[in-house]
Every structure is written in structure tokens, then in C-alpha cells.
Amino acid sequence: MAKTDHLRSQHDEMVKIVVDISSKLNVDYCKSNANDITRQLASLIGKLKIHLSSEDKVLYPPLLAHKDGKVKTTAEAFMKEMGGIAPAVEAYFGKWMMASNVQKNPEEFIKETKGLFDALAKRIDKEHKDLYPLLDAA
Numbered sequence: 001m002a003k004t005d006h007l008r009s010q011h012d013e014m015v016k017i018v019v020d021i022s023s024k025l026n027v028d029y030c031k032s033n034a035n036d037i038t039r040q041l042a043s044l045i046g047k048l049k050i051h052l053s054s055e056d057k058v059l060y061p062p063l064l065a066h067k068d069g070k071v072k073t074t075a076e077a078f079m080k081e082m083g084g085i086a087p088a089v090e091a092y093f094g095k096w097m098m099a100s101n102v103q104k105n106p107e108e109f110i111k112e113t114k115g116l117f118d119a120l121a122k123r124i125d126k127e128h129k130d131l132y133p134l135l136d137a138a
Contacts, residue, residue: 088116
């Protein structure tokens with residue numbers, strides 16, 4: 001069992017929600033099912049917060065304390081990048097957690113949601129390729 005199995009499992013749970021919401025990103029669905037979408041978004045943000053907390057407790061401490069300077073530098077870069085992403089994610093969820101906002105402007109919701117999901121997919125991919133192997137090897 002790899003040290004990052006739990007973190008990877010959390011990613012899988014988030015991706016499942018993202019895929020489900022993505023399949024519903026059309027104007028008509030968003031207007032008539034905004035409550036369903038915002039419930040799924042609430043689940044996603046909950047899982048994301050748990051995941052970030054897990055990374056802070058399980059992933060980063062051993063990498064930041066690692067003897068290899070490259071490992072430490074990589075972990076620091078990932079943390080810094082996440083610090084830049086977090087405010088945008090919070091702003092997104094603050095704006096779109098109300099079903100009425102989704103219903104009022106489904107086109108903007110769809111555009112911003114696709115952008116968020118694209119950024120999340122890239123981050124997950126980068127963690128799986130570049131960050132998690134460092135902890136698994138440590």
C-alpha cells in the first residue's frame with residue numbers, strides 16, 4: 001500500500017463528482033436543476049477541504065523535512081501554487097453555491113465551472129505525476 005493511496009482515493013471521489021456535474025453543464029439543465037448542481041458543488045467543496053487538510057497533515061510535513069533539497073523545493077512549489085489557487089476556488093464557490101445565482105446566469109456558471117474543473121484536473125494530474133511519487137518513495 002502506497003503512502004498516497006488515501007490522497008489518490010480522495011482525488012477519485014472528487015473526479016467522480018466533477019464528471020457528473022460536467023455531464024449536466026448545459027443551460028436548460030442548469031436553469032431547471034440548479035439545486036441539484038449546488039448540492040453536488042457543496043459535496044465537492046467538502047471533499048476538497050478534507051483533501052487539502054489531509055495534504056497539510058500527511059503529505060507536506062515529511063516532504064518539507066526531507067533530506068533531498070529537490071524534494072523539499074518541489075513540495076514548497078506545490079504549496080505556493082496551491083496558495084495562489086485557493087482564493088480563486090473560494091471566490092468561485094462563494095459565487096455559485098446559491099442555486100438562484102446558477103439559474104440567473106447559467107452561461108457564466110458553465111464557463112466558470114469548466115475553467116475550475118480544468119484547473120482541478122491539471123492540479124490532480126500534476127500531483128499524481130510529480131508530487132505523490134516523492135512521498136511514496138520517501
